[in-house]
Amino acid sequence: MNTDRFVEANPYIAGSFVEPTRPKRFGTVSPATGERLGDFxxxxxxxxxxxxxxxxxxxxxxxxxxxFDRCAHLEELIDEIxxxxxxLGRILALEQGKPYQSEALAEIDETIANFRTAIDLGKYLxxxxxxxxxxxxxxxxxxxxxxxxxxxxxxxxPLGTASAQIAPALVTGNTVVALPAPSTTLVEYEFARCFxxxxxxxxxxxLVTGLGSDIGDTLTGHPNxxxxxxxxxxxxxxxxxxxAAGKAQLIELGGNGPFVVLEDADLDLAIPDAxxxxxxxxxxxxxxxxxFLVHEAIYDEWASRLIDAVTRNVRLGTPFDDDTTMGPVNNxxxxxxxxxxxxxxxxxxxxxxxxGRRAEGFxxxxxxxxxxxxxxxxxxxxxxxxxxGPIAPLQRISSDEEALALxxxxxxxxxxxxxxxxxGRGLKxxxxxxxxxxxxxxxxxxxxxxxPFGGRAGKLSGSGRILGRHPMEEIFTExxxxxVRV
Numbered sequence: 001m002n003t004d005r006f007v008e009a010n011p012y013i014a015g016s017f018v019e020p021t022r023p024k025r026f027g028t029v030s031p032a033t034g035e036r037l038g039d040f041x042x043x044x045x046x047x048x049x050x051x052x053x054x055x056x057x058x059x060x061x062x063x064x065x066x067x068f069d070r071c072a073h074l075e076e077l078i079d080e081i082x083x084x085x086x087x088l089g090r091i092l093a094l095e096q097g098k099p100y101q102s103e104a105l106a107e108i109d110e111t112i113a114n115f116r117t118a119i120d121l122g123k124y125l126x127x128x129x130x131x132x133x134x135x136x137x138x139x140x141x142x143x144x145x146x147x148x149x150x151x152x153x154x155x156x157x158p159l160g161t162a163s164a165q166i167a168p169a170l171v172t173g174n175t176v177v178a179l180p181a182p183s184t185t186l187v188e189y190e191f192a193r194c195f196x197x198x199x200x201x202x203x204x205x206x207l208v209t210g211l212g213s214d215i216g217d218t219l220t221g222h223p224n225x226x227x228x229x230x231x232x233x234x235x236x237x238x239x240x241x242x243x244a245a246g247k248a249q250l251i252e253l254g255g256n257g258p259f260v261v262l263e264d265a266d267l268d269l270a271i272p273d274a275x276x277x278x279x280x281x282x283x284x285x286x287x288x289x290x291x292f293l294v295h296e297a298i299y300d301e302w303a304s305r306l307i308d309a310v311t312r313n314v315r316l317g318t319p320f321d322d323d324t325t326m327g328p329v330n331n332x333x334x335x336x337x338x339x340x341x342x343x344x345x346x347x348x349x350x351x352x353x354x355x356g357r358r359a360e361g362f363x364x365x366x367x368x369x370x371x372x373x374x375x376x377x378x379x380x381x382x383x384x385x386x387x388x389g390p391i392a393p394l395q396r397i398s399s400d401e402e403a404l405a406l407x408x409x410x411x412x413x414x415x416x417x418x419x420x421x422x423x424g425r426g427l428k429x430x431x432x433x434x435x436x437x438x439x440x441x442x443x444x445x446x447x448x449x450x451x452p453f454g455g456r457a458g459k460l461s462g463s464g465r466i467l468g469r470h471p472m473e474e475i476f477t478e479x480x481x482x483x484v485r486v
Contacts, residue, residue: 007038007091009189009209011047014054015202017192021046026211028186031097031328031366032319040185043210045218048177051206055148055175056224058203063145063173070171071119076198078115081108084194088159092187093319096155097327097366098281100319107160110449111191114163114467117449121469122171125477138484143477145173146248147226150219152212152240154232155181155330156284156388158188164449164466165229165250170204172476174227177206179219181232183331185209212236220244227475231286234386234460241463250464250475252286252454254386255414257444259289260403260429263297265419269441271302271309274392277417277443279314279370282329283390286461287415287437287445291376291383293403296396303374303394307354314370316359328366329389335366338389341382342371345393350382351375355390378406386412400429408434413459415444436461 007028010017020041027039041047062070081088085108093104128141151165158180166176180188192207208215216236220228221243228244230237230251237253259277261270277289294302317324329335335358342356355369368390376383376393383393397403407416416435420426426440436455439446447453450468455461464475 006036007186007189009038009040009186011041011043011051011209012189012192012196012205012207013047013051014057014206015196015200017196018050020044026182028095028183030094031330031364032094034364037091037094038186040189040209043208043215045215047208047210048215048218048222051177051208052148052219052222052224054203055177055206058175058201059145059147062175062201062204065173067123067125067171067173070173071123073198073200074115074119074167074170077194077200078112080194080198081112081115084190088187088190091190092159092184093327095184095186096158097330098319099324099327101322102325103281103327104319107157110160111163113449114160115167117468118167118171118472121450122168122472125172125469125472127479132483136486138486140482140484142480142482143172143473144480146476146478147174148224149174149176149227149229149476150222150225151176151178152216152220152230152232153178153180153184153188155184156281158184159191161231162188162191165231166205168472169227169229169476172472174476175204175206177208177219177225179208179210179212179216182211216240217243229475237462248475248478250466250471251462252464252466253414253460253462254412255286255288255444255455255461256290256384256386256410256412257288257414258403258407258410258416259292259444260397260416260418261292261294261298261302262400262418262420262425263295264421265298266421266441267298267302267305270419271305273417273443274306275309275313278392279310279326279390282326282368284330284334284388285445286386288388289392289417289444290387292392292394293397293406294394296398299394299396303353303372306372306392306394310354310370310372316367316369318363326370326390328362328364329368330366332366334388335368338368338387338391341387341389341391342373345373345376345380345382348380349375350380350393378409384410400425404429404432411460413456414454414461415439417442417444417446434459
């Protein structure tokens with residue numbers, strides 16, 4: 001694959017790239033360079049019908065393979081991803097905007113790791129043999145695949161998320177129809193070419209391209225789809241969940257990432273973590289630190305040290321500059337929203353310590369400066385909403401209880417972090433924190449590929465757990481009971 005070429009992405013259905021039923025296409029422009037990278041087919045409901053039919057037709061044969069045979073196919077896929085690693089990373093950097101060396105290639109490696117983890121864990125899923133109350137009965141509880149999986153990906157981690165959805169689904173014997181985010185469709189098209197190259201059986205993996213508003217409802221509500229997996233915004237996720245009522249669902253939504261710094265925190269540890277949590281991926285992550293709750297006893301020191309660390313270590317630049325640590329944001333609607341967040345916060349009394357606007361002198365106007373705001377409070381949108389950008393709002397707290405109270409009033413409950421030298425105190429805080437993932441002396445969302453990841457019940461951060469064995473057991477398989485009279 002030569003990513004310098006103009007990429008024309010079509011749907012991948014039943015083992016081949018096919019012409020869409022409609023002639024309309026959508027152009028993709030790089031947020032990093034402003035160049036037009038390619039275009040993709042705007043599929044319609046007819047294309048979704050074809051893809052779901054192909055996946056359904058492939059279900060029985062794919063499920064009938066042993067898990068070891070399925071994994072052998074996926075191990076060949078891993079080899080192909082490794083072979084194309086540099087090119088996949090390059091188009092990911094161009095299309096999404098993330099730095100090539102530090103983030104784009106790391107996401108390709110994450111994709112590989114997700115497949116390897118699913119293979120390792122999936123081989124050893126087992127059932128049970130419940131004891132019957134009758135002497136002439138034997139009961140066998142099998143794990144069986146559910147069927148066709150609709151997998152919908154976001155633009156911030158298109159391949160990392162796709163692999164976390166698709167790998168466990170395929171390992172456990174399901175077939176997949178994937179729908180990428182419009183602004184990162186080209187890299188997922190190239191990902192689909194890896195499936196084609198290694199000859200994954202026709203219909204096992206399918207890709208439809210287009211706008212969610214055009215085909216998302218058709219896919220998620222299709223009667224022949226048994227599982228819906230979605231990662232993205234709260235509003236879209238709620239629509240997907242409603243449309244997919246009655247199906248198995250794994251819905252991973254937004255977060256505000258409270259980063260709590262108590263008065264006894266080790267700032268030498270916490271400051272570098274804060275840079276990664278706030279400015280990694282230009283803040284475009286559901287696990288990003290969206291607000292910093294800092295104890296008043298160290299608030300001023302924290303602010304001063306954070307400014308210094310940003311000045312020294314965060315380098316806004318183009319994805320292929322070796323010095324770049326942070327690239328542009330992905331799209332104009334997000335950049336416009338960041339403008340408003342900062343403007344409204346300053347108007348309400350926040351103090352701008354660093355950044356605060358778009359940078360000049362770059363190929364596009366999507367390069368947003370790393371920003372620090374002090375003296376924020378929970379009346380400001382920048383503090384309580386999911387900003388999804390490189391903004392670090394600093395809010396004073398006076399106690400553990402105040403921090404926890406602020407977290408409990410938040411509508412989000414995905415990831416959080418607390419920093420303290422007292423590990424007992426940190427553990428007690430973590431146990432009370434209303435988050436699905438809590439890190440003590442580590443960044444929010446500091447999760448490995450075999451660990452469960454997801455939001456807290458009662459919040460707007462989704463339902464179910466992705467990564468590791470958990471989606472295989474809870475989402476992609478179900479228990480089938482067989483009773484034998486002997």
